[in-house]
Amino acid sequence: MNSELKSFIDVHKGEIDQRLVQLFETIECPSKLKEAMLYSINAGGKRIRPLLMLAAIQSYRNINETDYDAVCAVEMVHTYSLIHDDLPAMDDDDYRRGKLTNHKVYGEAFAVLSGDALLTKAFETLSNLSNVNDLNKIKLIQEFAKDSGAEGMVGGQAADLEGEGKDLSLEELEYIHHHKTGALLNFSIVAGGILGGAPSDDIQQLRIFSQELGLVFQIKDDILDVEGNEVEMGKATGADQNKNKSTYPRLLTLEGAKEKLVYHADIAKSSLQTTSASSTLLENFVDYVMKRLN
Amino acid sequence: MNSELKSFIDVHKGEIDQRLVQLFETIECPSKLKEAMLYSINAGGKRIRPLLMLAAIQSYRNINETDYDAVCAVEMVHTYSLIHDDLPAMDDDDYRRGKLTNHKVYGEAFAVLSGDALLTKAFETLSNLSNVNDLNKIKLIQEFAKDSGAEGMVGGQAADLEGEGKDLSLEELEYIHHHKTGALLNFSIVAGGILGGAPSDDIQQLRIFSQELGLVFQIKDDILDVEGNEVEMGKATGADQNKNKSTYPRLLTLEGAKEKLVYHADIAKSSLQTTSASSTLLENFVDYVMKRLN
Numbered sequence: 390m391n392s393e394l395k396s397f398i399d400v401h402k403g404e405i406d407q408r409l410v411q412l413f414e415t416i417e418c419p420s421k422l423k424e425a426m427l428y429s430i431n432a433g434g435k436r437i438r439p440l441l442m443l444a445a446i447q448s449y450r451n452i453n454e455t456d457y458d459a460v461c462a463v464e465m466v467h468t469y470s471l472i473h474d475d476l477p478a479m480d481d482d483d484y485r486r487g488k489l490t491n492h493k494v495y496g497e498a499f500a501v502l503s504g505d506a507l508l509t510k511a512f513e514t515l516s517n518l519s520n521v522n523d524l525n526k527i528k529l530i531q532e533f534a535k536d537s538g539a540e541g542m543v544g545g546q547a548a549d550l551e552g553e554g555k556d557l558s559l560e561e562l563e564y565i566h567h568h569k570t571g572a573l574l575n576f577s578i579v580a581g582g583i584l585g586g587a588p589s590d591d592i593q594q595l596r597i598f599s600q601e602l603g604l605v606f607q608i609k610d611d612i613l614d615v616e617g618n619e620v621e622m623g624k625a626t627g628a629d630q631n632k633n634k635s636t637y638p639r640l641l642t643l644e645g646a647k648e649k650l651v652y653h654a655d656i657a658k659s660s661l662q663t664t665s666a667s668s669t670l671l672e673n674f675v676d677y678v679m680k681r682l683n
Numbered sequence: 684m685n686s687e688l689k690s691f692i693d694v695h696k697g698e699i700d701q702r703l704v705q706l707f708e709t710i711e712c713p714s715k716l717k718e719a720m721l722y723s724i725n726a727g728g729k730r731i732r733p734l735l736m737l738a739a740i741q742s743y744r745n746i747n748e749t750d751y752d753a754v755c756a757v758e759m760v761h762t763y764s765l766i767h768d769d770l771p772a773m774d775d776d777d778y779r780r781g782k783l784t785n786h787k788v789y790g791e792a793f794a795v796l797s798g799d800a801l802l803t804k805a806f807e808t809l810s811n812l813s814n815v816n817d818l819n820k821i822k823l824i825q826e827f828a829k830d831s832g833a834e835g836m837v838g839g840q841a842a843d844l845e846g847e848g849k850d851l852s853l854e855e856l857e858y859i860h861h862h863k864t865g866a867l868l869n870f871s872i873v874a875g876g877i878l879g880g881a882p883s884d885d886i887q888q889l890r891i892f893s894q895e896l897g898l899v900f901q902i903k904d905d906i907l908d909v910e911g912n913e914v915e916m917g918k919a920t921g922a923d924q925n926k927n928k929s930t931y932p933r934l935l936t937l938e939g940a941k942e943k944l945v946y947h948a949d950i951a952k953s954s955l956q957t958t959s960a961s962s963t964l965l966e967n968f969v970d971y972v973m974k975r976l977n
Contacts, residue, residue, distance in 0.1 A: 418838035419845055426833070473799060478791030497772030501795065502841050505767060505802065506833035512806045513828030516821050523817035527810050530824060534807030539720070539800035544712035547796050551713055 390680075394673040398440060401452070405439045406431075408457040409464060412514060418506070425495040425503035426510075429468050433486045437678075438463045438577040441602075444674055445581020445595065448666035455520045459529070459584060462511040463577050466537050469507035470573075472500050474546060508537075521584065529580050536576040545569025557635035563604070570610075571603030578602070578671075591664040598671065601657035606678050608650045611636040615643060617683065654679050684974075688967040692734060695746070699733045700725075702751040703758060706808060712800070719789040719797035720804075723762050727780045731972075732757045732871040735896075738968055739875020739889065742960035749814045753823070753878060756805040757871050760831050763801035764867075766794050768840060802831075815878065823874050830870040839863025851929035857898070864904075865897030872896070872965075885958040892965065895951035899972050902944045905930040909937060911977065948973050 390398075409430050416423055439460035446452055475482040475490040476497060482490055492500035515529050535541055545568025552565060578599035582592050615638050637646035657675045661668035684692075703724050710717055733754035737746055769776040769784040770791060776784050786794035809823050829835055839862025846859060872893035876886050909932050931940035951969045955962035 416833050418833040419841040421845060422833055422838060422841040469799075473795055476792075476795060478795065498770075498844055499841065501767055501770065501772065502837055502844075505763075505798070506837045508799065508802060509828050509832030509837065512824060513832060516824040516828060523821050527817050527820055530806060530810040534803050534810060538803030538807060539710050539712040539716055543796050543800045543803065544716060547713040547716040547793065550792055550796075551715060 390677055391673045394670065394677055397444065397447075397670060401440060401443050402436050404457055405436050405460060405464070409461050412458070412461055412510070416510075421495065421499060422503060422506060425491060425499045426507055428494060429472050429491050429503065429507075430465075432468075432488050434464065434468070436464060438467055438573060441574065441671075441674060442577040442581040442584075444670045445578050445587075445666075446585040448668055448671060449582070449585030449587050453520070455518060456584060458514055458518055459521070459580065460577075462514040462533070463573060463580070465507045465511040465514065466533075466542075467573060469504040469511075470537075470542060470546070472504040472507070476500060479546075479550070511537075525583055528583055532579055532583070533576055536572040541568055541572030541576075545572065552635060555635070557640075559640055562635050562637070562640065566603060566607040567600065570607050571600055574603045574606065575599040588665065591666060594660050594664045595666075597660040598657050601653045601660065602675060602678065604653040605650060605657060605675060608637045608646055608653065609679060609681065611638055612643065612646055612650065613681075613683065650679055684971055685967045688964065688971055691738065691741075691964060695734060695737050696730050698751055699730050699737075699754060699758070703755050706752070706755055706804070710804070715789065715793060716797060716800060719785060719793045720801055722788060723766050723785050723797065723801075724759075726762075726782050728758065728762070730758060732761055732867060735868065735965075735968060736871040736875040736878075738964045739872050739881075739960075740879040742962055742965060743876070743879030743881050747814070749812060750878060752808055752812055753815070753874065754871075756808040756827070757867060757874070759801045759805040759808065760827075760836075761867060763798040763805075764831075764836060764840070766798040766801070770794060773840075773844070805831075819877055822877055826873055826877070827870055830866040835862055835866030835870075839866065846929060849929070851934075853934055856929050856931070856934065860897060860901040861894065864901050865894055868897045868900065869893040882959065885960060888954050888958045889960075891954040892951050895947045895954065896969060896972065898947040899944060899951060899969060902931045902940055902947065903973060903975065905932055906937065906940055906944065907975075907977065944973055 413427050413430060442460045442463060443452055443456060446456055471485060472491045474480050475485055476492055483493055491503060515533060516526060518526055545565050548565045549569055552561060575596060578595045579592060582595045637649060641649060654675050658672045661671060707721050707724060736754045736757060737750060740746055740750055765779060766785045768774050769779055770786055777787055785797060809827060810820060812820055839859050842859045843863055846855060869890060872889045873886060876889045931943060935943060948969050952966045955965060
């Protein structure tokens with residue numbers, strides 16, 4: 390990993406982890422529900438979405454204390470989506486990041502409820518941001534709801550379930566990824582722009598950046614599912630192949646998928662060139678996502 | 684039912700039903716997800732929460748067209764909570780209001796996802812309200828998130844699951860109901876006050892009103908579970924008794940529960956007397972909830 394990015398992550402990841410826990414420890418609710426939420430919040434995520442949001446903010450201004458609350462909201466929604474996706478009725482996964490999934494520890498009912506509570510807490514967190522004016526809070530909430538709901542992430546998961554066992558076209562596969570993975574990356578980047586004070590032309594470019602980054606992310610995931618090391622991945626590899634899922638390597642060959650990875654990474658980086666952002670950090674993120682081992 | 688209340692419901696219920704469908708028909712998402720959401724939205728609810736919110740608004744000013752969007756948000760969250768509560772891992776119900784439950788028609792995965800999407804759409808709807816200023820939108824979203832999340836409705840459902848098969852005290856039973864049922868009624872009434880322009884002293888009284896109304900609602904539910912007619916209820920009666928659930932009739936005897944019903948109805952009505960609200964309609968609602976047959 391590039392050293393500038395590494396030091397950025399070193400500085401901010403611990404702060405995100407800590408703030409996330411604080412936001413849940415103060416909740417007054419039945420103890421098993423709180424435990425179930427904290428279990429998945431603390432399950433060792435890489436915090437890529439919050440870090441990306443911070444990187445987008447820092448492309449426009451210095452990061453301040455209150456930014457951490459905003460970036461925690463996107464991690465809450467990401468975490469809820471993993472809990473619900475892992476349920477037996479959905480992807481039926483027993484392990485995630487090398488740990489038992491939420492429903493294996495707390496049971497299915499509490500996995501459903503803790504996901505519901507995390508999603509709701511994310512909106513509460515955005516509505517409570519200090520040092521953000523009401524207009525920008527509403528902009529964030531509108532963008533967030535669109536990106537995480539039926540027209541975004543949930544719609545992508547629905548399309549993914551519908552597509553299982555079918556031969557999908559590249560277009561159908563990209564619809565799924567733009568929604569299932571891309572929508573929340575889009576929120577992270579666009580919200581960072583809004584919080585950072587980016588002009589509206591820049592916001593449009595940030596949307597293009599995040600869309601391309603989302604594809605880089607997913608293509609790399611598919612490649613790692615073929616090539617990755619189970620220990621580094623923390624989960625069984627070859628899972629998508631075994632489930633007969635449509636993937637980029639399956640549609641384009643492994644070599645073709647790798648070419649497409651580079652292609653989208655290049656568009657992502659060049660999309661920032663016309664903006665007023667100090668974009669080195671975001672460009673480093675593209676390289677990191679493209680080259681990661683898990 | 685009182686004739687003033689009947690004509691209020693006749694005028695507004697159809698508008699609510701229609702607006703709810705409009706809000707979902709325009710969503711662009713996989714068709715099965717949209718169908719699953721609309722199935723439960725159209726499953727014949729009495730729309731008590733939206734009607735209560737409209738009644739609270741009308742206690743302060745005339746209802747206008749844009750109020751319908753706000754009241755639809757609370758029905759979306761109520762609907763999502765029913766879909767998730769009916770899941771096999773939760774209450775495991777096959778029928779609701781005389782129709783098959785969501786997961787019996789669309790499968791568990793889509794029941795989880797359509798609930799998630801409904802919850803998200805509720806926040807989107809509040810953030811998009813026209814004719815409401817940003818400050819009031821944020822107030823509504825803060826209240827809504829608190830009342831529907833871990834510290835409200837979801838927390839109540841968690842406590843309810845934890846309490847199953849246990850002998851609960853009256854205090855524990857009231858915790859469950861204040862959260863599981865009461866929190867969303869609280870939002871309906873308080874949001875109506877905010878939208879209607881109620882002064883802050885009135886908002887405090889409206890909170891007391893809604894808390895007492897929530898108890899009336901729940902005690903009546905428990906009584907109907909013992910005395911109700913299966914055809915009128917649209918679901919099996921005696922279900923709580925069979926599951927060995929703690930209920931008011933079980934804790935207080937049927938006669939004691941009926942006395943408690945009247946007691947809380949009286950406090951609810953008197954709580955409005957010090958407000959500037961034209962409160963007849965809300966008082967009629969209390970009588971309706973207390974006397975309903977299903």
